Amino acid sequence: xxxxxxxxxxxxxxxxxxxxxxxxxxxxxxxxxxxxxxxxxxxxxxxxxxxxxxxxxxxxxxxxxxxxxxxxxxxxxxxxxxxxxxxxxxxxxxxxxxxxxxxxxxxxxxxxxxxxxxxxxxxxxxxxxxxxxxxxxxxxxxxxxxxxxxxxxxxxxxxxxxxxxxxxxxxxxxxxxxxxxxxxxxxxxxxxxxxxxxxxxxxxxxxxxxxxxxxxxxxxxxxxxxxxxxxxxxxxxxxxxxxxxxxxxxxxxxxxxxxxxxxxxxxxxxxxxxxxxxxxxxxxxxxxxxxxxxxxxxxxxxxxxxxx
Numbered sequence: 025x026x027x028x029x030x031x032x033x034x035x036x037x038x039x040x041x042x043x044x045x046x047x048x049x050x051x052x053x054x055x056x057x058x059x060x061x062x063x064x065x066x067x068x069x070x071x072x073x074x075x076x077x078x079x080x081x082x083x084x085x086x087x088x089x090x091x092x093x094x095x096x097x098x099x100x101x102x103x104x105x106x107x108x109x110x111x112x113x114x115x116x117x118x119x120x121x122x123x124x125x126x127x128x129x130x131x132x133x134x135x136x137x138x139x140x141x142x143x144x145x146x147x148x149x150x151x152x153x154x155x156x157x158x159x160x161x162x163x164x165x166x167x168x169x170x171x172x173x174x175x176x177x178x179x180x181x182x183x184x185x186x187x188x189x190x191x192x193x194x195x196x197x198x199x200x201x202x203x204x205x206x207x208x209x210x211x212x213x214x215x216x217x218x219x220x221x222x223x224x225x226x227x228x229x230x231x232x233x234x235x236x237x238x239x240x241x242x243x244x245x246x247x248x249x250x251x252x253x254x255x256x257x258x259x260x261x262x263x264x265x266x267x268x269x270x271x272x273x274x275x276x277x278x279x280x281x282x283x284x285x286x287x288x289x290x291x292x293x294x295x296x297x298x299x300x301x302x303x304x305x306x307x308x309x310x311x312x313x314x315x316x317x318x319x320x321x322x323x324x325x326x327x328x329x330x331x332x
Contacts (some may be wrong), residue, residue: 026092028172057182062173063164065149069162072186075130075137082310083166084109086178089194092185097129104304121145123158124200130161138184142167167309170235171202174309201314204331205321209241215324216241218265222274233306239319257286259316267324268292272303299323
């Protein structure tokens with residue numbers, strides 16, 4: 025009769041022949057880890073980070089969604105959620121990384137730390153290299169120009185923090201929600217939209233806000249405009265937006281637009297479709313991106329059935 029050891033060996037051989045294999049559990053990370061950030065820079069992380077500073081509100085929220093909020097020791101100051109993040113010290117000063125504060129928060133031996141910065145603070149690889157030298161820490165650039173890039177950032181942050189499976193699930197969930205919302209308005213005519221960021225300036229036509237408008241069933245009427253130049257009232261009259269979105273308290277109100285001769289007859293003004301939205305909705309690059317997108321889609325297509 026076969027021995028117990030022989031039976032166990034046969035069972036192991038049978039499992040192997042059936043394609044059974046152990047899947048990574050995520051408990052032990054395979055370091056060093058190489059990922060690619062929002063500006064295409066390859067980032068190498070040699071060990072599991074012990075401390076992370078996030079200078080981007082979306083990345084801060086993503087860290088908590090990944091279950092890695094306990095690694096955070098600093099934030100951007102522009103966070104609106106989650107409330108747990110509000111106790112973290114702010115490490116942005118005059119729109120730039122507060123280097124002394126970051127170095128102090130990371131402590132000695134910064135090699136096992138990571139700093140997450142938006143592309144506006146480190147737009148080139150040279151900027152990243154310089155910042156890494158000053159911080160003596162790994163720098164990862166977040167905040168892409170599309171919803172797809174946001175999904176990629178979350179996946180990469182999962183790899184960096186040894187939460188790869190969670191990062192993939194979260195990114196896939198966001199991707200699925202974005203597709204459902206976009207599908208709900210895909211058959212509707214694109215609504216001409218103008219976004220007012222204040223003082224006559226509009227959004228970057230290649231930025232995240234423009235991508236959110238596209239996915240929400242809108243058409244940026246100022247897509248050909250230079251975002252570094254003011255859009256005049258006469259130009260607005262020619263663009264004829266049907267919806268006028270003011271970012272936060274900076275953009276014009278319906279009352280103000282009515283008082284100006286050049287903008288009083290804009291379709292958006294005549295139809296009273298001038299809306300003020302929090303800037304965070306228009307620049308949401310974290311886990312709540314689908315919520316921001318759904319809000320925009322409902323604004324542009326009030327009669328459409330938008331998934332919540």
